[in-house]
Amino acid sequence: MATKFKGYMGNMLKVNLSTGEVSEFDVTDRDRELYIGNKSLATKILMDNQKAGIDPLSPEAMLIVNTGPLTGSNAPCTSRFNVSAKSPLTGAIGASNCGGDFGVQLKRCGYDGIVITGKADKPVYIDITEKGAEIKDASHLWGLDTEKTQEALSPKTGKLVIGPAGENLVKYACLISQERAAGRCGLGAVAGSKNLKALQAKGSKKIEAADPEGFKKAVKNWIDMLKSHPTTGETLPKYGTANLVNPINLSNALPTANFSRGRYEDAEMISGETLAEKYLVKNMGCLSCPIRCGRVVEVDGKQVKGPEFETLGLFGSNILNNDLTLINKWNRQMDLLGLDTISCGNSIGFAIELTQKGLLKSDLKFGEFGWMEQLLEDIAHRRGIGNDIAEGSRAMARKYGGEEFAINARGLEVACYDPRSSVGMGLGYAVSNRGGCHINAGYMIFMERTGPITMDPYSPASKAAWTVFQQNIFEAVSASGNCIFTTYAIMHKLLHKINKRGLLSKIISKVLGVSGLAMDHTAMILPWGMPMNMPVMIPHSLVIGKLTGMKMTLGKFLQAGERGYNIERMFNVREGAAQDTLPGRFMDEKLDPKRPPLRAAMAKMLPGYYKVRGWDATGVPKKKKLAKLGIGISASK
Amino acid sequence: MDKPEVTVRFYAALRARAGSDEILCRAANVKDVIRHLKSSFGTDFNRVLNSCHIFLNEENIVFMRGVSTRLKEGDTLHILPPTGGG
Structure with a gap:
């Protein structure tokens, strides 16, 4: 279905993995005007097309991957695309925004989004081109981490994949595109429940502007504005989101020992300044981004994405860890497994306090981490205590108690700011x-x-x-x-x-x-x-x-x-x-x-x-x- | 009697301009420290300094007596540029 608006490609795909049927999904221009795109439009689609009260991991659940008009337009910071579904972690709306290259390539194929329903009878991936979508066998990809999965797909395509965590329906499994994550709400588990390992897209269609000259001028001014602004032109490029560790710590809002304190005496050791001085190889940005807040660090001799502020807090102060080398390593491991670092770190902090209070039998401790790498594997593969932690803090509290210190709201683990200081x-x-x-x-x-x-x-x-x-x-x-x-x-x-x-x-x-x-x-x-x-x-x-x-x-x-x-x-x-x-x-x-x-x-x-x-x-x-x-x-x- | 000696710590963009993490300085109150910093570093440093949040030990000086907040021996003043992220 076409659209009178430029910026959109005017088409969405619908793929039923149970039947193998691929069709077009209609969106009206009225809805484009009302909801623009991405998460807002996806929620509208879910409201209109998905039955109330469904199990988010059932075949009838919808998984929507979509874009906004600016996605891929060359306006600054517009590689962003969205993944939406009913969250298996919270039971509420699940939406997660990602800066990887899948959304841009999806639009270049001529599609603003894809609505996925059903469940394949074996692992599959969806291959999208300008001719449409094909469902292909992914048996050879099942079990691979997110990097190996992307390497095994076709080169130069935009990709969106799950890791072992998504396959094993970890309630906070994410999807990964390049090294960027659609991290929150467990949408990787929704893909896993459909036996959907990956999507890839490659196209060459142009995204047109209604007023090309006016658009170009406005974009240039916008880029100049971002580059000359102290936050987007200096702090974020130099220190990334990690710049927040020190200010949030001084504000008494840095989660420490499962949010029992707001200040960590070793905050400087896990700060953006320390990351920049001792670990940073270079900064990086999503496509079309002049801010470039991403960090590149070295882990096991390889240049990989460095941690965001949330990961530094929840795998640093919140578990009393002052070793940034370990956080870099765990961050990499979670990206490969396809785990949301916020929910994962927060749930581990809760499990440690449960253990400390004698409510859970485990070897987990604040300040000692010989167990961490194995635990992350166990969460992603749902083994032992990892199986409980894979359910998130709310479900763990229902099983073991400690609801008052299970730090979630609506079932989603709270991010790295203690609200008692804000x-x-x-x-x-x-x-x-x-x-x-x-x-x-x-x-x-x-x-x-x-x-x-x-x-x-x-x-x-x-x-x-x-x-x-x-x-x-x-x-x-x-x-x-x-x-x-x-x-x-x-x-x-x-x-x-x-x-x-x-x-x-x-x-x-x-x-x-x-x-x-x-x-x-x-x-x-x-x-x-x-x-x-x-x-x-x-x-x-x-x-x-x-x-x-x-x-x-x-x-x-x-x-x-x-x-x-x-x-x-x-x-x-x-x-x-x-x-x-x-x-x-x-x-x-x-x-x-x-x-x-x-x-x-x-x-x-x-x-x-x-x-x-x-x-x-x-x-x-x-x-x-x-x-x-x-x-x-x-x-x- | 000498004014108390305090540690002044810099963060992010300010640290880059100061060329060090921290300095020691003798000052009776926060205003003295700001005056000292303005005379010690360049214009670019001062431009960023104006907009900074200042914490005395663990409390933002806006919840104390602002720049008139008195200092004592061994205090640490933290100076941070405004920021965002998350």
């Missing part, structure tokens, strides 16, 4: 549709701790409105096929020049702290209240307009994000996975003796958040809100 982050984790994900949460720690202008990280004031704003913009950016790291430039580089200890900085901080009411109204007046574009801070809407020919404005862009967030919430409501809570450790245990735990702040923020969202007191979107967003008007066939 209360907005706590709100975000609790309400995040995919669970304890820092990005889907709204990443308020940037507004509260690490950004150029910050709000009081312990005050609930205005946090609901800013969390909604952040969540909506991340949702829209992801939907478009762009990397959320481009949003760091929303805090314009001029804000980095303001004297942090001067009057202006103090005034801005105070204004942010009392801006909740104004922000509430911002949400109410979308999209007509922002009928313009603002390329010096948020170039995304302008670039999408120039590429696609849609009449995109900042207001429409933010509202598309709001719509995506709401349809994800509706998916969770339908699946009975919409409880917005945090583990007892965050709610009731003090991290800092001078500061209360989160319960009181959450009691203030959560009702405010629902109000700003237009949701009822139980977190369900009201009919009026859904009608305003056009959700419920089913246009997908």
